[in-house]
Amino acid sequence: MMPDPLQQPARIQADMVIRNIGQLVTVAQHPVPGASGPLQVIDKAAVALHDGVIVWLGRDDENEPMFQHDAGNAVGEIATIDAQGMVVTPGLVDSHTHLVFAGDRSEEFHLRRQGVSYGALLAQGRGILTTMQATRGADTQTLTKLATGRLHTMRNHGTTTVEVKTGYGLDKVTEQTCLRIINNLNAMETSPSYEYSRVRVVPTFLGAHSVPPEYRDKRDAYVDLVIEEMLPSFVGLARFCDVFCEREAFSPDESRRILTRAKELGYLLKIHADQLSASGGAKLAAELGATSADHLDFASDADLDDMREAGVVATLLPGCSYTLRDPYPPARRLLERGLLVALATDFNPGTSYCENMQLMLGLAMSAMGMSLEEALTAATINGARALALHEMTGSIEVGKRGELAFWSIADYHEIGYHFGVNLVHSVFIAS
Ligand SMILES: [Zn+2]
Missing domain, CATH: 3.20.20.140 (Metal-dependent hydrolases)
Structure with missing residues:
Protein backbone atom coordinates (compact mmCIF):
# COMPACT_ATOMS: atom_id res chain seq x y z
CA MET A 1 0.00 0.00 0.00
CA MET A 2 1.22 3.51 -0.77
CA PRO A 3 1.78 5.67 2.30
CA ASP A 4 -0.93 8.24 2.89
CA PRO A 5 0.67 11.66 2.26
CA LEU A 6 -1.75 13.28 4.71
CA GLN A 7 -0.82 10.92 7.53
CA GLN A 8 0.89 12.55 10.52
CA PRO A 9 4.67 11.96 10.64
CA ALA A 10 5.66 9.28 13.13
CA ARG A 11 6.02 10.69 16.60
CA ILE A 12 8.92 9.75 18.81
CA GLN A 13 8.28 8.49 22.32
CA ALA A 14 10.18 10.68 24.77
CA ASP A 15 9.79 11.71 28.40
CA MET A 16 12.49 14.37 28.41
CA VAL A 17 13.96 16.84 25.96
CA ILE A 18 17.14 18.81 26.62
CA ARG A 19 16.95 22.02 24.60
CA ASN A 20 19.04 25.08 23.84
CA ILE A 21 22.39 23.26 23.72
CA GLY A 22 24.98 25.66 22.26
CA GLN A 23 27.18 22.89 20.90
CA LEU A 24 26.44 19.20 21.20
CA VAL A 25 29.74 17.34 20.96
CA THR A 26 28.47 13.84 20.34
CA VAL A 27 31.75 11.91 19.85
CA ALA A 28 29.42 9.63 17.86
CA GLN A 29 31.03 6.65 16.20
CA HIS A 30 28.62 6.79 13.26
CA PRO A 31 27.76 9.79 11.08
CA VAL A 32 25.04 11.97 12.64
CA PRO A 33 22.80 14.02 10.30
CA GLY A 34 23.55 17.71 10.68
CA ALA A 35 26.79 17.13 12.60
CA SER A 36 30.26 18.12 11.49
CA GLY A 37 33.92 17.33 12.18
CA PRO A 38 35.56 14.25 13.66
CA LEU A 39 33.67 14.73 16.93
CA GLN A 40 30.31 15.04 15.09
CA VAL A 41 29.34 18.40 16.59
CA ILE A 42 25.84 19.85 16.21
CA ASP A 43 25.33 23.57 16.84
CA LYS A 44 22.11 24.71 18.58
CA ALA A 45 21.04 21.20 19.40
CA ALA A 46 18.49 19.22 21.39
CA VAL A 47 18.52 15.67 22.78
CA ALA A 48 15.42 13.61 23.56
CA LEU A 49 15.34 10.70 26.01
CA HIS A 50 12.94 7.96 26.95
CA ASP A 51 13.48 5.94 30.12
CA GLY A 52 17.01 7.35 30.29
CA VAL A 53 17.93 6.24 26.78
CA ILE A 54 18.69 8.71 23.99
CA VAL A 55 15.96 8.42 21.33
CA TRP A 56 16.74 11.44 19.18
CA LEU A 57 19.34 14.19 18.73
CA GLY A 58 19.58 17.00 16.22
CA ARG A 59 19.07 20.70 15.61
CA ASP A 60 16.81 22.47 18.08
CA ASP A 61 14.59 24.06 15.43
CA GLU A 62 11.28 23.72 13.61
CA ASN A 63 12.49 20.64 11.74
CA GLU A 64 12.69 18.46 14.83
CA PRO A 65 10.19 15.61 15.08
CA MET A 66 7.16 15.63 17.32
CA PHE A 67 7.64 13.98 20.69
CA GLN A 68 4.97 12.22 22.66
CA HIS A 69 4.97 10.38 25.94
CA ASP A 70 2.47 7.59 26.37
CA ALA A 71 2.21 6.67 30.03
CA GLY A 72 -0.09 3.65 30.04
CA ASN A 73 -3.40 4.90 28.63
CA ALA A 74 -2.73 8.50 29.57
CA VAL A 75 -0.60 11.17 27.98
CA GLY A 76 2.48 11.64 30.14
CA GLU A 77 4.39 14.82 30.68
CA ILE A 78 7.56 15.56 28.76
CA ALA A 79 10.10 17.22 31.02
CA THR A 80 12.27 19.92 29.50
CA ILE A 81 15.77 20.94 30.53
CA ASP A 82 17.14 24.24 29.28
CA ALA A 83 20.89 23.88 28.62
CA GLN A 84 21.20 27.70 28.45
CA GLY A 85 23.46 27.61 25.41
CA MET A 86 26.11 25.50 27.15
CA VAL A 87 28.43 23.00 25.48
CA VAL A 88 27.33 19.40 26.09
CA THR A 89 29.65 16.41 25.72
CA PRO A 90 29.35 12.79 26.78
CA GLY A 91 29.99 12.43 30.52
CA GLY A 394 30.81 7.15 26.13
CA SER A 395 29.12 8.98 23.26
CA ILE A 396 25.84 10.75 22.57
CA GLU A 397 24.00 8.50 20.14
CA VAL A 398 20.54 7.03 19.79
CA GLY A 399 20.30 3.90 21.94
CA LYS A 400 22.87 4.98 24.55
CA ARG A 401 22.21 6.07 28.11
CA GLY A 402 21.76 9.79 28.73
CA GLU A 403 25.03 10.57 30.53
CA LEU A 404 26.15 14.08 29.73
CA ALA A 405 28.53 16.79 30.90
CA PHE A 406 27.36 20.40 30.70
CA TRP A 407 30.28 22.80 30.23
CA SER A 408 29.97 26.49 31.09
CA ILE A 409 31.88 27.52 27.97
CA ALA A 410 30.73 28.95 24.65
CA ASP A 411 32.90 26.75 22.41
CA TYR A 412 34.29 23.29 23.01
CA HIS A 413 37.71 24.39 21.72
CA GLU A 414 38.16 25.96 25.15
CA ILE A 415 38.67 22.43 26.56
CA GLY A 416 42.38 21.90 27.19
CA TYR A 417 43.19 25.51 26.32
CA HIS A 418 41.59 27.06 29.39
CA PHE A 419 43.29 25.04 32.11
CA GLY A 420 43.57 24.79 35.87
CA VAL A 421 39.91 25.63 36.51
CA ASN A 422 36.73 23.59 36.45
CA LEU A 423 34.88 24.25 33.20
CA VAL A 424 32.09 21.75 33.93
CA HIS A 425 28.86 23.29 35.18
CA SER A 426 27.14 20.01 36.02
CA VAL A 427 26.51 16.48 34.83
CA PHE A 428 23.28 14.83 33.82
CA ILE A 429 22.93 11.12 34.51
CA ALA A 430 19.64 9.52 33.56
CA SER A 431 18.35 7.23 36.27
ZN1 LIG B 1 46.77 2.34 38.81
Whole structure:
Protein backbone atom coordinates (compact mmCIF):
# COMPACT_ATOMS: atom_id res chain seq x y z
CA MET A 1 0.00 0.00 0.00
CA MET A 2 1.22 3.51 -0.77
CA PRO A 3 1.78 5.67 2.30
CA ASP A 4 -0.93 8.24 2.89
CA PRO A 5 0.67 11.66 2.26
CA LEU A 6 -1.75 13.28 4.71
CA GLN A 7 -0.82 10.92 7.53
CA GLN A 8 0.89 12.55 10.52
CA PRO A 9 4.67 11.96 10.64
CA ALA A 10 5.66 9.28 13.13
CA ARG A 11 6.02 10.69 16.60
CA ILE A 12 8.92 9.75 18.81
CA GLN A 13 8.28 8.49 22.32
CA ALA A 14 10.18 10.68 24.77
CA ASP A 15 9.79 11.71 28.40
CA MET A 16 12.49 14.37 28.41
CA VAL A 17 13.96 16.84 25.96
CA ILE A 18 17.14 18.81 26.62
CA ARG A 19 16.95 22.02 24.60
CA ASN A 20 19.04 25.08 23.84
CA ILE A 21 22.39 23.26 23.72
CA GLY A 22 24.98 25.66 22.26
CA GLN A 23 27.18 22.89 20.90
CA LEU A 24 26.44 19.20 21.20
CA VAL A 25 29.74 17.34 20.96
CA THR A 26 28.47 13.84 20.34
CA VAL A 27 31.75 11.91 19.85
CA ALA A 28 29.42 9.63 17.86
CA GLN A 29 31.03 6.65 16.20
CA HIS A 30 28.62 6.79 13.26
CA PRO A 31 27.76 9.79 11.08
CA VAL A 32 25.04 11.97 12.64
CA PRO A 33 22.80 14.02 10.30
CA GLY A 34 23.55 17.71 10.68
CA ALA A 35 26.79 17.13 12.60
CA SER A 36 30.26 18.12 11.49
CA GLY A 37 33.92 17.33 12.18
CA PRO A 38 35.56 14.25 13.66
CA LEU A 39 33.67 14.73 16.93
CA GLN A 40 30.31 15.04 15.09
CA VAL A 41 29.34 18.40 16.59
CA ILE A 42 25.84 19.85 16.21
CA ASP A 43 25.33 23.57 16.84
CA LYS A 44 22.11 24.71 18.58
CA ALA A 45 21.04 21.20 19.40
CA ALA A 46 18.49 19.22 21.39
CA VAL A 47 18.52 15.67 22.78
CA ALA A 48 15.42 13.61 23.56
CA LEU A 49 15.34 10.70 26.01
CA HIS A 50 12.94 7.96 26.95
CA ASP A 51 13.48 5.94 30.12
CA GLY A 52 17.01 7.35 30.29
CA VAL A 53 17.93 6.24 26.78
CA ILE A 54 18.69 8.71 23.99
CA VAL A 55 15.96 8.42 21.33
CA TRP A 56 16.74 11.44 19.18
CA LEU A 57 19.34 14.19 18.73
CA GLY A 58 19.58 17.00 16.22
CA ARG A 59 19.07 20.70 15.61
CA ASP A 60 16.81 22.47 18.08
CA ASP A 61 14.59 24.06 15.43
CA GLU A 62 11.28 23.72 13.61
CA ASN A 63 12.49 20.64 11.74
CA GLU A 64 12.69 18.46 14.83
CA PRO A 65 10.19 15.61 15.08
CA MET A 66 7.16 15.63 17.32
CA PHE A 67 7.64 13.98 20.69
CA GLN A 68 4.97 12.22 22.66
CA HIS A 69 4.97 10.38 25.94
CA ASP A 70 2.47 7.59 26.37
CA ALA A 71 2.21 6.67 30.03
CA GLY A 72 -0.09 3.65 30.04
CA ASN A 73 -3.40 4.90 28.63
CA ALA A 74 -2.73 8.50 29.57
CA VAL A 75 -0.60 11.17 27.98
CA GLY A 76 2.48 11.64 30.14
CA GLU A 77 4.39 14.82 30.68
CA ILE A 78 7.56 15.56 28.76
CA ALA A 79 10.10 17.22 31.02
CA THR A 80 12.27 19.92 29.50
CA ILE A 81 15.77 20.94 30.53
CA ASP A 82 17.14 24.24 29.28
CA ALA A 83 20.89 23.88 28.62
CA GLN A 84 21.20 27.70 28.45
CA GLY A 85 23.46 27.61 25.41
CA MET A 86 26.11 25.50 27.15
CA VAL A 87 28.43 23.00 25.48
CA VAL A 88 27.33 19.40 26.09
CA THR A 89 29.65 16.41 25.72
CA PRO A 90 29.35 12.79 26.78
CA GLY A 91 29.99 12.43 30.52
CA LEU A 92 33.69 11.75 31.05
CA VAL A 93 34.71 8.14 31.65
CA ASP A 94 37.53 7.64 34.17
CA SER A 95 38.49 4.03 33.50
CA HIS A 96 41.34 3.64 36.01
CA THR A 97 41.19 4.77 39.64
CA HIS A 98 42.13 3.58 43.12
CA LEU A 99 39.40 5.48 44.94
CA VAL A 100 39.00 3.48 48.16
CA PHE A 101 41.76 3.99 50.70
CA ALA A 102 42.62 5.70 53.96
CA GLY A 103 45.75 7.47 55.11
CA ASP A 104 48.02 10.21 53.90
CA ARG A 105 51.06 10.01 51.62
CA SER A 106 52.00 13.67 51.30
CA GLU A 107 55.36 13.05 52.98
CA GLU A 108 56.32 10.69 50.19
CA PHE A 109 55.42 13.27 47.57
CA HIS A 110 57.83 15.72 49.15
CA LEU A 111 60.55 13.07 49.63
CA ARG A 112 60.39 12.49 45.92
CA ARG A 113 60.98 16.21 45.38
CA GLN A 114 64.30 15.52 47.14
CA GLY A 115 65.18 12.84 44.61
CA VAL A 116 63.94 9.57 46.21
CA SER A 117 62.39 7.48 43.43
CA TYR A 118 58.96 5.83 43.53
CA GLY A 119 60.63 2.45 42.91
CA ALA A 120 62.97 3.02 45.89
CA LEU A 121 60.01 3.86 48.14
CA LEU A 122 58.19 0.69 47.03
CA ALA A 123 61.32 -1.36 47.71
CA GLN A 124 61.51 0.15 51.24
CA GLY A 125 57.99 -1.07 51.95
CA ARG A 126 56.53 2.40 51.71
CA GLY A 127 54.29 3.52 48.90
CA ILE A 128 51.38 1.14 48.44
CA LEU A 129 52.11 -0.59 51.76
CA THR A 130 51.73 2.65 53.72
CA THR A 131 48.24 2.99 52.32
CA MET A 132 47.56 -0.70 52.93
CA GLN A 133 48.22 -0.26 56.65
CA ALA A 134 45.94 2.76 56.90
CA THR A 135 43.22 1.04 54.88
CA ARG A 136 43.33 -2.15 56.95
CA GLY A 137 43.04 0.00 60.06
CA ALA A 138 40.04 2.03 58.87
CA ASP A 139 36.42 1.01 59.42
CA THR A 140 33.88 0.64 56.63
CA GLN A 141 32.14 3.89 57.48
CA THR A 142 35.36 5.89 57.24
CA LEU A 143 36.40 4.27 53.97
CA THR A 144 32.94 4.86 52.50
CA LYS A 145 32.91 8.49 53.56
CA LEU A 146 36.33 9.12 52.02
CA ALA A 147 35.39 7.37 48.78
CA THR A 148 32.06 9.19 48.51
CA GLY A 149 33.72 12.58 48.88
CA ARG A 150 36.16 11.74 46.10
CA LEU A 151 33.34 10.48 43.89
CA HIS A 152 31.52 13.79 44.35
CA THR A 153 34.64 15.68 43.30
CA MET A 154 34.93 13.52 40.20
CA ARG A 155 31.31 14.13 39.29
CA ASN A 156 31.69 17.86 39.85
CA HIS A 157 34.47 17.78 37.25
CA GLY A 158 32.36 16.00 34.64
CA THR A 159 32.91 12.28 35.27
CA THR A 160 29.81 10.07 34.97
CA THR A 161 31.44 6.62 34.87
CA VAL A 162 34.36 5.60 37.03
CA GLU A 163 36.24 2.35 37.47
CA VAL A 164 37.42 1.72 41.03
CA LYS A 165 40.03 -0.83 42.04
CA THR A 166 40.72 -2.53 45.34
CA GLY A 167 44.36 -3.25 46.15
CA TYR A 168 44.98 -1.54 49.47
CA GLY A 169 43.63 -4.39 51.58
CA LEU A 170 45.85 -7.21 50.34
CA ASP A 171 44.12 -9.66 52.65
CA LYS A 172 40.87 -11.43 51.97
CA VAL A 173 38.77 -9.59 54.53
CA THR A 174 39.86 -6.07 53.62
CA GLU A 175 39.77 -6.70 49.88
CA GLN A 176 36.22 -7.98 50.29
CA THR A 177 35.25 -4.98 52.42
CA CYS A 178 36.62 -2.64 49.78
CA LEU A 179 34.75 -4.47 47.00
CA ARG A 180 31.52 -4.16 48.95
CA ILE A 181 32.14 -0.44 49.47
CA ILE A 182 32.80 0.00 45.74
CA ASN A 183 29.59 -1.83 44.89
CA ASN A 184 27.66 0.24 47.40
CA LEU A 185 28.90 3.47 45.79
CA ASN A 186 26.72 2.48 42.85
CA ALA A 187 23.63 2.45 45.00
CA MET A 188 24.27 5.85 46.53
CA GLU A 189 22.82 9.16 45.54
CA THR A 190 19.82 7.42 44.03
CA SER A 191 17.24 10.06 43.45
CA PRO A 192 14.04 10.29 41.42
CA SER A 193 15.27 13.52 39.91
CA TYR A 194 17.40 13.26 36.81
CA GLU A 195 19.89 15.93 37.80
CA TYR A 196 21.40 14.35 40.86
CA SER A 197 21.53 10.72 40.06
CA ARG A 198 24.32 8.25 40.45
CA VAL A 199 27.74 7.99 38.87
CA ARG A 200 28.26 4.52 37.41
CA VAL A 201 30.97 2.75 39.41
CA VAL A 202 32.72 -0.27 37.88
CA PRO A 203 34.44 -2.52 40.45
CA THR A 204 37.85 -4.09 39.82
CA PHE A 205 39.68 -6.57 42.03
CA LEU A 206 43.39 -5.72 42.29
CA GLY A 207 44.57 -8.13 44.97
CA ALA A 208 47.83 -8.36 43.04
CA HIS A 209 48.75 -4.74 43.63
CA SER A 210 51.68 -5.52 45.93
CA VAL A 211 52.89 -8.45 48.02
CA PRO A 212 51.85 -7.65 51.61
CA PRO A 213 54.62 -7.67 54.24
CA GLU A 214 53.44 -10.88 55.93
CA TYR A 215 54.11 -12.70 52.65
CA ARG A 216 57.40 -11.00 51.78
CA ASP A 217 59.41 -14.22 52.10
CA LYS A 218 56.73 -16.47 50.63
CA ARG A 219 55.34 -14.55 47.70
CA ASP A 220 54.15 -17.74 45.97
CA ALA A 221 51.79 -18.30 48.88
CA TYR A 222 50.30 -14.85 48.34
CA VAL A 223 49.77 -15.53 44.63
CA ASP A 224 48.10 -18.82 45.64
CA LEU A 225 45.87 -16.96 48.10
CA VAL A 226 44.75 -14.57 45.37
CA ILE A 227 44.09 -17.43 42.94
CA GLU A 228 42.56 -20.01 45.25
CA GLU A 229 40.70 -17.95 47.82
CA MET A 230 40.14 -14.38 46.76
CA LEU A 231 39.25 -14.77 43.08
CA PRO A 232 36.57 -17.47 43.55
CA SER A 233 35.06 -15.59 46.51
CA PHE A 234 34.77 -12.27 44.67
CA VAL A 235 32.95 -13.53 41.57
CA GLY A 236 29.98 -11.19 41.11
CA LEU A 237 31.56 -8.45 43.23
CA ALA A 238 34.09 -7.34 40.60
CA ARG A 239 33.70 -6.93 36.84
CA PHE A 240 37.47 -6.84 36.23
CA CYS A 241 40.58 -8.43 37.65
CA ASP A 242 43.74 -6.33 37.39
CA VAL A 243 47.40 -7.07 38.18
CA PHE A 244 50.33 -4.71 38.78
CA CYS A 245 52.83 -6.41 36.47
CA GLU A 246 56.11 -4.72 37.39
CA ARG A 247 59.61 -5.47 38.65
CA GLU A 248 58.63 -4.24 42.15
CA ALA A 249 55.25 -6.02 42.12
CA PHE A 250 54.29 -9.18 40.14
CA SER A 251 56.28 -10.91 37.39
CA PRO A 252 54.73 -11.74 34.01
CA ASP A 253 54.48 -15.41 35.07
CA GLU A 254 52.73 -14.57 38.35
CA SER A 255 50.48 -12.13 36.51
CA ARG A 256 49.65 -14.78 33.91
CA ARG A 257 48.68 -17.30 36.58
CA ILE A 258 46.36 -14.85 38.32
CA LEU A 259 44.75 -13.46 35.18
CA THR A 260 44.27 -16.88 33.58
CA ARG A 261 42.34 -18.07 36.62
CA ALA A 262 40.36 -14.82 36.68
CA LYS A 263 39.42 -15.27 33.04
CA GLU A 264 38.23 -18.82 33.73
CA LEU A 265 36.01 -17.44 36.47
CA GLY A 266 34.44 -14.89 34.14
CA TYR A 267 36.30 -11.71 35.09
CA LEU A 268 37.32 -9.28 32.37
CA LEU A 269 41.02 -8.43 32.51
CA LYS A 270 43.17 -5.34 32.98
CA ILE A 271 46.91 -5.00 33.51
CA HIS A 272 49.11 -2.26 34.97
CA ALA A 273 51.72 -2.72 32.25
CA ASP A 274 55.22 -1.41 31.55
CA GLN A 275 54.90 1.63 33.81
CA LEU A 276 58.30 1.78 35.49
CA SER A 277 60.18 -0.63 33.21
CA ALA A 278 59.63 -2.97 30.25
CA SER A 279 57.75 -5.47 32.42
CA GLY A 280 56.12 -7.66 29.76
CA GLY A 281 52.66 -6.48 30.75
CA ALA A 282 51.58 -5.23 27.32
CA LYS A 283 52.57 -8.52 25.71
CA LEU A 284 50.65 -10.44 28.36
CA ALA A 285 47.57 -8.24 27.85
CA ALA A 286 47.56 -9.16 24.16
CA GLU A 287 48.15 -12.84 24.91
CA LEU A 288 45.25 -13.07 27.36
CA GLY A 289 42.85 -10.76 25.51
CA ALA A 290 42.68 -8.16 28.27
CA THR A 291 40.16 -5.36 27.82
CA SER A 292 42.85 -2.78 28.52
CA ALA A 293 46.52 -2.42 29.35
CA ASP A 294 47.30 0.68 31.35
CA HIS A 295 50.38 2.97 31.62
CA LEU A 296 52.56 1.50 28.79
CA ASP A 297 55.37 4.02 29.20
CA PHE A 298 57.99 1.36 28.38
CA ALA A 299 56.02 -0.94 26.03
CA SER A 300 57.89 -1.99 22.87
CA ASP A 301 56.55 -1.43 19.36
CA ALA A 302 56.11 -5.17 18.85
CA ASP A 303 54.07 -5.49 22.06
CA LEU A 304 51.93 -2.51 21.07
CA ASP A 305 51.26 -4.10 17.69
CA ASP A 306 50.18 -7.30 19.45
CA MET A 307 47.84 -5.25 21.63
CA ARG A 308 46.30 -3.57 18.60
CA GLU A 309 45.74 -6.91 16.88
CA ALA A 310 44.13 -8.32 20.03
CA GLY A 311 41.88 -5.24 20.41
CA VAL A 312 43.36 -4.24 23.79
CA VAL A 313 42.66 -0.59 24.68
CA ALA A 314 45.76 1.42 25.64
CA THR A 315 44.97 3.51 28.71
CA LEU A 316 47.34 6.39 29.36
CA LEU A 317 47.67 8.01 32.77
CA PRO A 318 49.41 11.38 32.52
CA GLY A 319 48.70 12.23 36.17
CA CYS A 320 51.47 9.79 37.14
CA SER A 321 54.02 11.44 34.89
CA TYR A 322 53.02 14.81 36.29
CA THR A 323 53.42 13.65 39.89
CA LEU A 324 56.56 11.55 39.41
CA ARG A 325 58.14 14.11 37.05
CA ASP A 326 58.64 11.31 34.56
CA PRO A 327 58.37 11.55 30.78
CA TYR A 328 54.75 11.47 29.60
CA PRO A 329 53.31 8.32 27.97
CA PRO A 330 54.08 8.11 24.26
CA ALA A 331 50.58 8.91 23.00
CA ARG A 332 51.63 9.88 19.46
CA ARG A 333 53.53 6.61 19.00
CA LEU A 334 50.45 4.62 20.09
CA LEU A 335 48.04 6.62 17.95
CA GLU A 336 50.28 6.32 14.92
CA ARG A 337 50.40 2.55 15.42
CA GLY A 338 46.61 2.51 15.32
CA LEU A 339 45.86 1.69 18.96
CA LEU A 340 42.67 2.77 20.67
CA VAL A 341 43.88 5.21 23.32
CA ALA A 342 41.96 6.01 26.52
CA LEU A 343 42.83 8.59 29.19
CA ALA A 344 42.20 8.17 32.91
CA THR A 345 43.27 9.84 36.16
CA ASP A 346 44.77 6.79 37.93
CA PHE A 347 43.49 8.64 41.02
CA ASN A 348 45.56 7.19 43.91
CA PRO A 349 47.40 8.54 46.95
CA GLY A 350 50.91 7.80 45.69
CA THR A 351 51.36 8.72 42.08
CA SER A 352 48.29 10.70 40.96
CA TYR A 353 46.24 12.34 43.68
CA CYS A 354 43.82 14.01 41.28
CA GLU A 355 40.11 13.38 40.63
CA ASN A 356 39.91 15.74 37.68
CA MET A 357 39.64 14.29 34.16
CA GLN A 358 39.81 17.82 32.72
CA LEU A 359 43.43 18.03 33.86
CA MET A 360 44.16 14.75 32.05
CA LEU A 361 42.62 16.22 28.89
CA GLY A 362 44.82 19.26 29.29
CA LEU A 363 47.99 17.23 29.88
CA ALA A 364 47.18 14.98 26.92
CA MET A 365 47.08 18.02 24.68
CA SER A 366 49.86 20.14 26.19
CA ALA A 367 52.36 17.45 27.25
CA MET A 368 51.56 14.44 25.04
CA GLY A 369 50.75 16.12 21.73
CA MET A 370 47.23 14.77 21.40
CA SER A 371 44.67 16.82 19.49
CA LEU A 372 41.44 17.96 21.13
CA GLU A 373 39.59 15.37 19.04
CA GLU A 374 41.94 12.56 20.12
CA ALA A 375 41.92 13.61 23.77
CA LEU A 376 38.14 13.96 24.07
CA THR A 377 37.64 10.63 22.30
CA ALA A 378 40.11 9.07 24.74
CA ALA A 379 38.30 10.52 27.76
CA THR A 380 34.84 9.41 26.66
CA ILE A 381 34.14 6.61 24.18
CA ASN A 382 37.57 4.99 24.47
CA GLY A 383 37.31 5.08 28.26
CA ALA A 384 34.00 3.26 27.82
CA ARG A 385 35.76 0.72 25.58
CA ALA A 386 38.37 0.23 28.30
CA LEU A 387 35.47 -0.85 30.54
CA ALA A 388 33.63 -2.83 27.83
CA LEU A 389 30.70 -0.40 28.26
CA HIS A 390 30.90 1.31 24.87
CA GLU A 391 27.54 -0.07 23.75
CA MET A 392 25.92 1.78 26.64
CA THR A 393 27.86 4.99 27.24
CA GLY A 394 30.81 7.15 26.13
CA SER A 395 29.12 8.98 23.26
CA ILE A 396 25.84 10.75 22.57
CA GLU A 397 24.00 8.50 20.14
CA VAL A 398 20.54 7.03 19.79
CA GLY A 399 20.30 3.90 21.94
CA LYS A 400 22.87 4.98 24.55
CA ARG A 401 22.21 6.07 28.11
CA GLY A 402 21.76 9.79 28.73
CA GLU A 403 25.03 10.57 30.53
CA LEU A 404 26.15 14.08 29.73
CA ALA A 405 28.53 16.79 30.90
CA PHE A 406 27.36 20.40 30.70
CA TRP A 407 30.28 22.80 30.23
CA SER A 408 29.97 26.49 31.09
CA ILE A 409 31.88 27.52 27.97
CA ALA A 410 30.73 28.95 24.65
CA ASP A 411 32.90 26.75 22.41
CA TYR A 412 34.29 23.29 23.01
CA HIS A 413 37.71 24.39 21.72
CA GLU A 414 38.16 25.96 25.15
CA ILE A 415 38.67 22.43 26.56
CA GLY A 416 42.38 21.90 27.19
CA TYR A 417 43.19 25.51 26.32
CA HIS A 418 41.59 27.06 29.39
CA PHE A 419 43.29 25.04 32.11
CA GLY A 420 43.57 24.79 35.87
CA VAL A 421 39.91 25.63 36.51
CA ASN A 422 36.73 23.59 36.45
CA LEU A 423 34.88 24.25 33.20
CA VAL A 424 32.09 21.75 33.93
CA HIS A 425 28.86 23.29 35.18
CA SER A 426 27.14 20.01 36.02
CA VAL A 427 26.51 16.48 34.83
CA PHE A 428 23.28 14.83 33.82
CA ILE A 429 22.93 11.12 34.51
CA ALA A 430 19.64 9.52 33.56
CA SER A 431 18.35 7.23 36.27
ZN1 LIG B 1 46.77 2.34 38.81
